[in-house]
Amino acid sequence: EVQLVESGGGLVKPGGSLRLSCAVSGFTVSTAWMSWVRQAPGKGLQWVGRIKNKSDGGTTDYAAPVKGRFTISGDDSENTLYLQLNSLKTEDTGVYYCTTLANPAYFHRWGQGTLVTVSS
Amino acid sequence: QTVVTQEPSFSVSPGGTVTLTCGLSSGSVSPTYYPSWYRQTPGQSPRTLIYNTNIRSSDVPDRFSASILGNKAALTITGAQADDESDYYCALFMTSGIWVFGGGTKVTVL
Numbered sequence: 254e255v256q257l258v259e260s261g262g263g264l265v266k267p268g269g270s271l272r273l274s275c276a277v278s279g280f281t282v283s284t285a286w287m288s289w290v291r292q293a294p295g296k297g298l299q300w301v302g303r304i305k306n307k308s309d310g311g312t313t314d315y316a317a318p319v320k321g322r323f324t325i326s327g328d329d330s331e332n333t334l335y336l337q338l339n340s341l342k343t344e345d346t347g348v349y350y351c352t353t354l355a356n357p358a359y360f361h362r363w364g365q366g367t368l369v370t371v372s373s
Numbered sequence: 374q375t376v377v378t379q380e381p382s383f384s385v386s387p388g389g390t391v392t393l394t395c396g397l398s399s400g401s402v403s404p405t406y407y408p409s410w411y412r413q414t415p416g417q418s419p420r421t422l423i424y425n426t427n428i429r430s431s432d433v434p435d436r437f438s439a440s441i442l443g444n445k446a447a448l449t450i451t452g453a454q455a456d457d458e459s460d461y462y463c464a465l466f467m468t469s470g471i472w473v474f475g476g477g478t479k480v481t482v483l
Contacts, residue, residue, distance in 0.1 A: 288472075290419075298411070298419065298462050300472040314470055317374075350418060358466035359409035359424035366418055 255279035255362050257351045262367035269341050273367055275334040275351030282327040282334050283307040286354035289325060289336050292366075293347040301336070303354060319345075341371045375399070377465055379475035385453045385482055393478045394445040395463030401444035406465040408446035410439060413460045413477075422461075423448060450480070458482050 261273040275287075286309070289301040302315040304325045313325050324337040334351055348366040355361035376398035385391040395408060402408060410423040421430040423439040426446065439448045446465075450457055463475045 290474075297460075297477040298413075298464075298474040300464070300474060303472075316471060355424070357425050358407040358472070359421065360411065360419070360464065360472075361421055361424075361430075363418040363420065 255353070257353070257362055257364035259349065259351050259364045259367040262349065262369045264370045264372065265341055266373050267341060267343055267371055269371070271338045271341065271369060273336040273338065273349055273351075273369070275336075275364055277332050277334060281329055282332050283311070283329045287325075287327070287334050288352045288354050288360060289323075290350045290352055290360065290363075291345075291347045291369075292350070293344070296347070299347075301349070304334070338369065341369075343371050345369060346371045375467060375473050377463065377473045377475040379461075379463060379478045381476070382479045382481065385450065385457075385480065387453060387455060387482055389453050390449065390451045391453060391480065392442070392447050392449045393461055393463075393480070394442065394447050395465070395475050396445040397465070402441060402446045402465065404441065406446075406467070408439070408441075409464045410437075410446075410448045411462045411464070413462065414458075419462065453480075453482050455482050 256278045258276045288303040302325050304313045322340045326335045350366045351364040352360040353362040378396045404426045411419040413419040427439045436452045460477045462477045
């Protein structure tokens with residue numbers, strides 16, 4: 254059974270960093286296209302970024318508001334997807350969801366989310 | 374910047390039918406955007422309803438259907454039930470390789 258379990262959220266000051274984890278079970282993380290989606294408090298969903306599977310090159314792409322600050326990576330030995338968040342801003346506050354991407358181009362499985370709060 | 378538009382809210386009577394739409398600030402939605410739909414109840418993760426314009430995800434009841442209506446993607450709930458009260462989001466896949474979500478529609482059944 255596919256499961257996605259996020260962790261690593263917390264309170265961080267503006268300008269700080271955080272690394273979110275998404276522990277994967279039911280498949281190997283490098284075999285799947287995966288994505289992060291976030292949701293600010295009381296707001297809608299916002300796509301953050303995507304990583305392709307290894308056979309498709311493992312490349313990443315990001316939404317404009319996070320490009321250059323956030324990095325997605327995966328580790329097969331831990332079977333975990335990561336989201337490194339740097340230079341955090343207050344507007345990065347929200348719940349971050351890990352998702353699998355299925356063909357064609359939709360978010361299939363969702364984790365339960367982890368809350369990131371950026372505040373001084 | 375591409376904006377995906379959804380109605381902020383809709384109210385439907387139990388047993389009634391409601392159609393939510395998903396449009397573009399500039400241009401028309403077509404199947405090439407691979408429109409998908411998600412529902413989310415408060416405090417829960419989103420759940421996938423529809424993908425590739427009109428294909429229901431597994432375990433989604435057939436009272437949920439979707440299509441392209443005019444220049445927008447549309448999600449129709451037929452025979453609405455109380456537990457259909459949720460926020461509904463559409464997502465479009467852009468030619469640039471990124472996804473954009475709509476702002477969501479809050480559906481109330483009363």
